[in-house]
Amino acid sequence: MHKVICLNFTSLVPERWNSLPDIEGLKKQLASAAIAHSEVYGIELGLYAPPKEVREVKITAAAADQIRCMWHGHRGRDQISPPVIPLKIFVFGTGQDAQGTWVSIEVHPGMDEWEAV
Template sequence: MHKVICLNFTSLVPDRWNSLPDVEGLKRQLASAAIAHSEVHGVELGLYAPPEQVREVKISAAAADQIQCMWHGHRSKGQISPPVIPLKIFVFGMGQDAQGTWVAIEVHPGVDDWEAD
């Protein structure tokens, strides 16, 4: 099943305000967040609720910009971790094999406009 799924992403890894999120680490966090969201809310990712793994995460340029702007510009003074960042995910691949059920996702912005404050 193909659909856009809303995901309020919260980074579990606190980083300094002036740091940029590590892209590979961010992809791992987004994969875990997508599976957890599927499990908690009973939302199917592709054909599975939840799949056993996310094999691939693609972050669109617009989503990367939104994450960076909100990572820095929307963080409250003194807050250690980044704020909740609304994103949308789209499942573009799914399957099942000897390792279990899997999906591949694309990450897109969850808001129509944003800016660094």
């Protein structure tokens, strides 16, 4: 089943205020966050809640822009970690094999408008 899921993403890796988030690192964090979100809230990602793994994470250009803008522009002066960033996760692939159940997700902006402050 294809569905869109709201996810308030919080990076677990503190980075310097003036650094840009690493997209490949974000993909790993988003995969973990999607599975954890599924477990905590009992939300099915595709066929199963939760799947054993997220095999593929695609971040749209708009979502990457929202993450970068909010990473810096919405962070308080003395705040070490980035702010909570609302995103939407679209499940575009699911399956099951000898390793267990899996999903593939695409990340979209969770806000209609955003800007760096």
